[in-house]
Amino acid sequence: MKQNATKIVHEWQYIANKLHEGLFIDVVLIRANSTMVAAFTSLFLGGIDRLLPLMQESFPELGLKREDCTEMSWIESAHTLAGFQKEEPLHSLLDRNSSSSKGFFKAKSDYVKQPIPESAFEGIYDRFAEEEGQSAVIALIPYGGKMNEISESEIPFPHRAGNIYKIMYVVAWGEDGASQRYINWIRKLYGYMTPYVSKNPREAYLNYRDLDIGRNNQGYTGYKKASIWGKKYFKNNFDRLVHVKTTVDPHNFFRNEQSIPPLSSRVPKKIGD
Numbered sequence: 001m002k003q004n005a006t007k008i009v010h011e012w013q014y015i016a017n018k019l020h021e022g023l024f025i026d027v028v029l030i031r032a033n034s035t036m037v038a039a040f041t042s043l044f045l046g047g048i049d050r051l052l053p054l055m056q057e058s059f060p061e062l063g064l065k066r067e068d069c070t071e072m073s074w075i076e077s078a079h080t081l082a083g084f085q086k087e088e089p090l091h092s093l094l095d096r097n098s099s100s101s102k103g104f105f106k107a108k109s110d111y112v113k114q115p116i117p118e119s120a121f122e123g124i125y126d127r128f129a130e131e132e133g134q135s136a137v138i139a140l141i142p143y144g145g146k147m148n149e150i151s152e153s154e155i156p157f158p159h160r161a162g163n164i165y166k167i168m169y170v171v172a173w174g175e176d177g178a179s180q181r182y183i184n185w186i187r188k189l190y191g192y193m194t195p196y197v198s199k200n201p202r203e204a205y206l207n208y209r210d211l212d213i214g215r216n217n218q219g220y221t222g223y224k225k226a227s228i229w230g231k232k233y234f235k236n237n238f239d240r241l242v243h244v245k246t247t248v249d250p251h252n253f254f255r256n257e258q259s260i261p262p263l264s265s266r267v268p269k270k271i272g273d
Contacts, residue, residue, distance in 0.1 A: 013115035017144025132185035158235040
């Protein structure tokens with residue numbers, strides 16, 4: 001990586017969840033030709049004149065300059081961060097069919113509680129040098145701020161204080177016949193990251209649905225099996241959600257591959273479950 005980017009990404013970990021509550025800075029790692037690129041994207045609830053001294057105080061390593069910044073309304077920022085071009089109208093945000101992607105993708109997630117060493121990032125780059133890595137992305141998404149102020153047991157979403165950032169891993173491809181190769185690649189990357197992320201459980205983000213961590217049977221799924229992924233998504237809140245499910249949907253009418261099961265069900269168990 002050029003411009004000492006690995007060191008800057010490493011330093012970012014120490015301030016990412018401690019920045020001013022109106023400032024958000026994430027990092028996206030991608031491969032551009034034969035070079036790894038770290039792209040820093042920021043959203044600040046304020047003007048450039050307030051942002052520049054704040055950045056100089058909290059993250060001078062990034063070297064932010066006035067010409068790097070654009071002032072806009074909040075809805076314009078949502079439009080920009082969603083990937084739309086400036087010339088596209090704001091109502092593009094309402095178009096649920098606007099994505100031009102016609103291929104396939106696989107996503108996984110992790111939570112980081114201790115800064116990852118620089119050497120570990122070098123291992124990530126080695127994997128991105130493989131053919132499948134050309135269409136892969138890693139996003140490092142900071143927590144902190146209001147996330148820390150809400151107890152992990154207050155609502156079902158439990159990933160609160162103690163997390164520096166969340167990792168999103170994504171790999172995409174165009175042909176169905178190549179699926180297994182790309183899925184294997186991201187699984188190996190996920191395996192490589194094991195020493196550097198949360199443990200017992202290895203936490204995951206529900207909205208990056210990952211069937212690798214477990215899935216329901218076609219019929220009945222017991223509590224023990226469902227807790228394998230349920231604890232990753234909801235931690236200790238999983239037990240409370242099971243009790244709610246048992247109360248409001250005891251026959252498990254509403255279900256999907258990773259839905260929460262009731263404690264009892266009239267759907268007969270499969271042999272061996």
